[in-house]
Amino acid sequence: MELKQYWLIVKRRILLIALIISVSCQTIGIYSYYLITPQYEASAKLIVNQYKDSSSLLPSIDLGSINSTIGLIKTYKEIIRTPRMMKIVVKEYPNLGITYGELIGKVSVSSVNETQVMSISVRDDSYEQAANIANAVAVVFQKTIPELMKVDNVSVLDKADPKEKRGPIAPNPKMNIAVAFMLALMFGIGLSFLLDYLDDTLKTEEDIDLVLGVPVLTAIPRFKDSDINDRGNKFPLKPTAGGDTNVSLDS
Numbered sequence: 001m002e003l004k005q006y007w008l009i010v011k012r013r014i015l016l017i018a019l020i021i022s023v024s025c026q027t028i029g030i031y032s033y034y035l036i037t038p039q040y041e042a043s044a045k046l047i048v049n050q051y052k053d054s055s056s057l058l059p060s061i062d063l064g065s066i067n068s069t070i071g072l073i074k075t076y077k078e079i080i081r082t083p084r085m086m087k088i089v090v091k092e093y094p095n096l097g098i099t100y101g102e103l104i105g106k107v108s109v110s111s112v113n114e115t116q117v118m119s120i121s122v123r124d125d126s127y128e129q130a131a132n133i134a135n136a137v138a139v140v141f142q143k144t145i146p147e148l149m150k151v152d153n154v155s156v157l158d159k160a161d162p163k164e165k166r167g168p169i170a171p172n173p174k175m176n177i178a179v180a181f182m183l184a185l186m187f188g189i190g191l192s193f194l195l196d197y198l199d200d201t202l203k204t205e206e207d208i209d210l211v212l213g214v215p216v217l218t219a220i221p222r223f224k225d226s227d228i229n230d231r232g233n234k235f236p237l238k239p240t241a242g243g244d245t246n247v248s249l250d251s
Helices: 003-012 014-035 063-080 083-092 100-106 127-149 173-198 205-212 225-230
Strands: 040-048 107-111 117-124 154-158
Touching: 003 014, 003 173, 014 173, 040 063, 040 127, 063 107, 063 117, 063 127, 083 100, 083 127, 100 107, 100 117, 100 127, 107 127, 117 127, 127 154
Parallel strands: none
Antiparallel strands: 040 117, 040 154, 107 117
């Protein structure tokens, strides 16, 4: 099948494709703008240092100890999201009005590669609530880690500001609509080719030659009553003997 034939198939179904795209984009747009609850994200940052006695000072930066601390962060990232830690947060901050199971679902922990900084991020319907949760988790973890790991090497580097005005991070209606447009376009084109493949009717002279293997000798053009009026009724069409049962006029 030549490229021109592909285009003809798409052209015949262009209204169907346009309808699918229009309905899909409008549906996703309405869903993204009016039905999805906006999500906000707030973050608190912790810094993990090498444990040292309070009576001694670190005279120089030890690269090996820093690498060891970075490896320890992986353990801390898992500890923060454990039920034990979340239950402590719920107990010490009852004003948050959230269960430890919900906390685990809202909290995520990340760290920048090759750094000693950890970021506790929280997603919630309210930015103020997300900031309060992030700060509570950071403070509880800082106070709990000395007892749990027998080292005091975690400090709160930066807290989230509950009063800060932040826009939602999700949903992204423009991105959703763009994705819906692309998917609807591919689906519409695919459906057009499927319908054309399932349609076994003969529509053109090429179809007859391809299926029957015989050339087309003549063709009767389709015309309307207005075409007859344009000709001035010079050649009125009248049914002949037996013709009214075998010939129909498309008007």
